[in-house]
Amino acid sequence: MDDVLQNIMDHAVAVAREAGQVVREALCDEKQRDVMTKSSTVDLVTQTDQRVEHLIIQSVKKKFPTHRFIGEESVAAGEACVLTDDPTWIIDPIDGTTNFVHSFPFVAVSIGFSVDKKIQFGVEGKGAFCNGEPLQVSDQEDVRRSIIATEFGSNRETETVEKIFSSLRNILNIPVHGVRGAGTAAVNMCLVASGCVEAYYEVGVHVWDVAAGSVIVEEAGGVLMDVEGGPVDLMSRRIVAANNGTVAHIVKEIDAFSPTRDDAPPTQ
Numbered sequence: 001m002d003d004v005l006q007n008i009m010d011h012a013v014a015v016a017r018e019a020g021q022v023v024r025e026a027l028c029d030e031k032q033r034d035v036m037t038k039s040s041t042v043d044l045v046t047q048t049d050q051r052v053e054h055l056i057i058q059s060v061k062k063k064f065p066t067h068r069f070i071g072e073e074s075v076a077a078g079e080a081c082v083l084t085d086d087p088t089w090i091i092d093p094i095d096g097t098t099n100f101v102h103s104f105p106f107v108a109v110s111i112g113f114s115v116d117k118k119i120q121f122g123v124e125g126k127g128a129f130c131n132g133e134p135l136q137v138s139d140q141e142d143v144r145r146s147i148i149a150t151e152f153g154s155n156r157e158t159e160t161v162e163k164i165f166s167s168l169r170n171i172l173n174i175p176v177h178g179v180r181g182a183g184t185a186a187v188n189m190c191l192v193a194s195g196c197v198e199a200y201y202e203v204g205v206h207v208w209d210v211a212a213g214s215v216i217v218e219e220a221g222g223v224l225m226d227v228e229g230g231p232v233d234l235m236s237r238r239i240v241a242a243n244n245g246t247v248a249h250i251v252k253e254i255d256a257f258s259p260t261r262d263d264a265p266p267t268q
């Protein structure tokens with residue numbers, strides 16, 4: 001990794017740790033977990049999500065004034081969600097807000113950094129690490145001996161819920177050892193990267209949920225795919241992250257659908 005990128009990554013790690021501390025403290029303070037809603041009554045946000053995103057963006061802007069941002073809460077406030085070739089920080093200040101609100105103790109501060117529309121950190125084959133320890137995906141080749149992670153998302157339209165359950169039924173019937181969900185895409189992807197689960201899939205995620213996780217999974221030896229096979233498109237809101245191409249064949253069992261893309265022009 002060149003010095004410039006290393007410098008950017010060091011800053012990302014430092015600001016993620018700082019943000020993590022704010023989230024950790026807020027977990028113990030009911031007032032900082034007051035709930036507001038966004039796209040639906042189960043799409044939650046708190047002042048802490050907004051505060052943490054602000055903290056990260058201000059800190060980065062000070063050091064790298066020309067860089068661009070895609071932040072979950074900035075987009076919710078009306079900013080465009082467009083990935084250009086420019087250096088861009090893709091931020092989910094609290095991934096797992098529902099967990100956070102309920103003190104269910106799995107949340108992540110997710111920060112990805114892209115240049116030329118490619119997520120950069122780690123792409124040069126330097127590996128993925130958790131507190132200095134290298135991560136490695138599971139070597140399991142048999143989907144029947146696998147744990148698959150997924151989420152239910154925050155869209156409760158009947159048709160969407162039907163499709164989620166249809167996929168789940170198909171996957172349970174393979175049969176797999178188990179199905180799990182941490183309540184955060186970023187943590188689910190880190191679980192794939194660390195070999196605790198063999199694969200994670202979800203339709204309905206956003207680019208800020210998966211940008212950082214995608215490079216962590218690849219650097220830990222895993223593969224990314226669209227839920228109908230083929231290359232993943234981080235703006236498509238569909239993702240499969242698996243330990244290898246064999247387990248990634250769970251895509252055959254997924255009842256795929258296409259939510260509105262993250263980069264769709266705003267409707268008037």
Ligand SMILES: O=P([O-])([O-])O[C@@H]1[C@@H](O)[C@H](O)[C@@H](O)[C@H](O)[C@@H]1O
Binds near residue numbers: 184
């Ligand atoms: O809103 P948030 O807590 O940052 O992110 C959440 C994801 O991590 C989760 O996996 C998904 O099921 C939810 O729909 C939501 O996108």
Ligand SMILES: [Mg+2]
Binds near residue numbers: 094095185208
């Ligand atoms: Mg999220």
Ligand SMILES: [Mg+2]
Binds near residue numbers: 049072092093094095
């Ligand atoms: Mg979030």
